[in-house]
Amino acid sequence: MTRKGQVRAAFGQAAATYDQHAAVQRQVAERLAGRIAALPLPAAPRVLEIGCGTGLLHAALAPRLRAAEWVFTDLSPAMVAAARDRFGADARTAFVAMDGEQPCLHPDARFDLICSSLSFQWFERLGESVAALRRHLAPHGWLAFSTMAAESFHEWRQAHRDLGLEAATPRYPAPAALAALWPGARVEEEPMVQTYASGRDFLRQLKGIGAQVPAPGRPPLTAGQLARVMRRFEAQGARSTYHIAYGFLPAEG
Template identity: 30%
Template sequence: MLARLDKKRISHCFAKALASYDQHAQAQQQINRRLADLLHYSQQTSFQQVLEIGCGSGDLTRLLAQDYQVRSWCLNDLNSSALALAKQRLATAEVKLWAADAEQFERTLVLNQQFDLLASASTVQWFQQPQRIIQLATQALKPNGWLLFSTFLPQNLVEIKQLTAVGLDYPSLQQWQTWLEPHFELIAQDQQAIQLWFQQPSAVLRHLQATGVTATNQRQWTKGKLADFYQRYQQQFSVNGKVRLTYAPLLMLAKRKQNQ
């Protein structure tokens, strides 16, 4: 069963997890580092104006600021508390904050092809229509501007989906390539899976809660259902006394076509 996306619930879950996010978001931090590295394929060392969608606590913001010279930033997130935290990573830069649902960008921000980089990490899977990031980028980026983003492939969190039959609807790599093609040239991509290992299944659920990923989980856990989940998780996904959790990220770097 595909999870229904409730933006208010998503905002609440990530706001609740903000204090614990950086400590527990090992997979997301690996993705952020790989995104910053992927941007080197642009052969750019500086950007005039950068728009980051779903900046969260600002880990990708920090990495991009370390690796590249940026004159001004526009940081977006659903939560103003996350924006304030991310802004602290950019003490010396010109920063504009945009607290809004970026999927509804037409209502809240005039873009006018003013940015030369749009970056987004582990965010667009929370869009009702993930391909809206490409529409946003088409309006936000100058010709030859850069779109750098990560999302997840259908195999993401396969252990949770297999045991609960609940998960997000993740587009395939081929679908993303089709969406990009009219306006963007795909320059580089990365789809290497990330496996995390935990001492027991209860630690998996604590990890998901601490990183806000439970925003899609509206099931009622009884004591019996939870015990059954733990038992089946241990039986099916245990190796050498630990249990695994698999992230299946997709990272893409694309260049906006000159004549689009």
């Protein structure tokens, strides 16, 4: 199976448990929604959401963008179904299972807002794919996203390094590197520290939302290695920092 197939399957399997493990994702969606609400958008914007999951960003934004037309999309059909079950379909909403890196959009489709919370870190060609999505912005539209940035999970990585091991968590770009990908992009970073009951609890939360697919080429640890890493992580306070990058791209001239 391709890595993208693994990502689709992992999130698909997690669709039913996602919300109960998604405290961080809910907070990030809220913070992104607050920032989007400050953008100069029309009163009834046409919105395309990439990687909608179960709909946390829509839940946070809907009270702020009451008259929006909304196209929910996600790589995982099970996630799209979960969002549809939650919000219901009507004339102003559409639900499409779609890879945000290969969007099945009419070439002339235009949106006032293209948004995505915590899905771009799964993209394989982030720069090109987001640039291609940006071309679907209407004049004066905005592309707004949150994604994982460098130094995320550094405590978990350190626990591995202390034991001469390498963590399988993917590497994320620094905010400045993200901003350099797209002309006119503005990127802000905000750290969020989470404390866990144990190392196992940290892994359970990642698995509960479907975010357990390892970085390419990283073999899994043996059970013994993993137990030692978890003990080390716990000895250091069982804390994990999410460095969240919030990005904003205006429509290009």
